[in-house]
Amino acid sequence: MKTIKVNTGRPYEVLIGENILPNVGELVKKVIKAERLLIVTDDIVNSLYTGIVAESLAKSGYQVEIFVIENGEQSKCLSVYGAILDFLADSGYTRKDAIIALGGGVVGDLAGFVAATYLRGIEFVQIPTTLLAQIDSSVGGKTAIDLEAGKNLVGAFWQPSLVIADVLTLNTLPCKEIENGLGELIKYACLIGGEAYELVAKGYQKDTLRAVELSVAYKRDIVEADEREGGVRRLLNLGHTVAHGIEKLSSYTFTHGKAVACGIMAIANAEHRKGTLSSEDYYKIKELYATYNLDYSLPYSIKDICEVAKVDKKAEAKDINLVVIKGIGNCTIEKMELSKLKEYLK
Numbered sequence: 446m447k448t449i450k451v452n453t454g455r456p457y458e459v460l461i462g463e464n465i466l467p468n469v470g471e472l473v474k475k476v477i478k479a480e481r482l483l484i485v486t487d488d489i490v491n492s493l494y495t496g497i498v499a500e501s502l503a504k505s506g507y508q509v510e511i512f513v514i515e516n517g518e519q520s521k522c523l524s525v526y527g528a529i530l531d532f533l534a535d536s537g538y539t540r541k542d543a544i545i546a547l548g549g550g551v552v553g554d555l556a557g558f559v560a561a562t563y564l565r566g567i568e569f570v571q572i573p574t575t576l577l578a579q580i581d582s583s584v585g586g587k588t589a590i591d592l593e594a595g596k597n598l599v600g601a602f603w604q605p606s607l608v609i610a611d612v613l614t615l616n617t618l619p620c621k622e623i624e625n626g627l628g629e630l631i632k633y634a635c636l637i638g639g640e641a642y643e644l645v646a647k648g649y650q651k652d653t654l655r656a657v658e659l660s661v662a663y664k665r666d667i668v669e670a671d672e673r674e675g676g677v678r679r680l681l682n683l684g685h686t687v688a689h690g691i692e693k694l695s696s697y698t699f700t701h702g703k704a705v706a707c708g709i710m711a712i713a714n715a716e717h718r719k720g721t722l723s724s725e726d727y728y729k730i731k732e733l734y735a736t737y738n739l740d741y742s743l744p745y746s747i748k749d750i751c752e753v754a755k756v757d758k759k760a761e762a763k764d765i766n767l768v769v770i771k772g773i774g775n776c777t778i779e780k781m782e783l784s785k786l787k788e789y790l791k
């Protein structure tokens with residue numbers, strides 16, 4: 446098992462291993478002094494993994510209850526958030542109790558936001574079970590729910606007390622969800638370069654644990670340097686300007702990770718055209734997509750995508766912080782006038 450220490454305002458560890466779910470109880474016990482734990486999970490993950498997690502936690506002496514939400518982004522909403530809060534309050538959960546977020550990024554963001562706000566904040570543990578959640582969303586303390594007006598509009602920075610990523614849970618993920626995680630994995634390969642790029646280019650499944658470890662270690666470094674996304678943390682938004690446009694235009698039927706993959710390639714195309722990304726690295730990035738048979742063609746026109754970016758930034762913002770690829774392992778944040786985005790992406 447690998448341990449990555451995250452030294453944010455509230456420090457915590459990310460444990461990454463194979464078949465560690467049966468030991469969740471003893472791992473949590475070292476960190477959480479609570480008597481009661483509420484496992485928040487979705488219906489699919491519930492049928493696969495709640496039994497083993499709940500049993501292990503109970504063996505370690507915790508009183509365990511389970512709150513199951515419907516799987517999917519639509520559950521990251523005010524009504525489900527309110528329902529979990531009501532359950533906690535009606536059941537008498539106190540500040541000494543804690544939440545276990547068992548599932549993908551939806552469960553992690555939602556349960557994390559409940560933890561951040563119930564009684565002004567209680568402890569929570571992330572047990573991510575999707576590729577996207579293991580390499581990205583479970584680390585860094587961003588929690589949120591969506592509003593009708595848009596995604597992640599209400600949230601808090603609230604670090605977990607522990608993250609436990611069992612890579613064997615990825616074996617039950619459907620192809621669509623693997624593809625969803627690949628966008629973020631390619632993002633880390635481009636940001637980190639070196640071993641991370643080589644591993645993703647070869648096929649991350651050859652060493653999933655190492656791929657998760659490298660991504661998390663990079664995110665840890667970034668989050669430690671900039672916990673609240675005032676500067677360098679924006680690097681993690683590589684591909685996201687275009688991705689948000691695609692997601693919004695598709696009314697969120699286009700998955701986030703796939704949209705990020707399209708967004709990264711749009712940036713690579715633009716930088717290669719400008720001559721700032723070498724042909725060698727440009728074709729290497731294209732190879733990454735070929736390895737996974739990923740389609741990176743934009744599903745909407747650049748004009749429409751840029752219109753969404755403008756609306757997102759509201760009238761007063763003239764500039765955007767765009768993450769650009771100067772080389773594999775060499776990405777930077779550049780301020781760009783919104784009016785120039787269309788010309789840049791062409």
Ligand SMILES: NC(=O)c1ccc[n+]([C@@H]2O[C@H](COP(=O)([O-])OP(=O)(O)OC[C@H]3O[C@@H](n4cnc5c(N)ncnc54)[C@H](O)[C@@H]3O)[C@@H](O)[C@H]2O)c1
Pocket residue numbers: 487488489490493516517518521548549550551552554574575576577578581582583584585586587588596597614615616617618619622625701
């Ligand atoms: N907080 C952050 O920093 C951050 C970063 C990136 C994305 N996000 C958020 O993450 C969310 C997307 O997360 P996601 O892609 O994990 O989606 P998700 O949580 O909806 O999970 C995808 C699907 O996979 C199923 N599933 C989960 N684990 C499984 C397993 N092991 N086997 C079989 N099925 C399984 C779920 O039931 C669901 O149907 C979005 O809401 C996004 O905004 C947050």
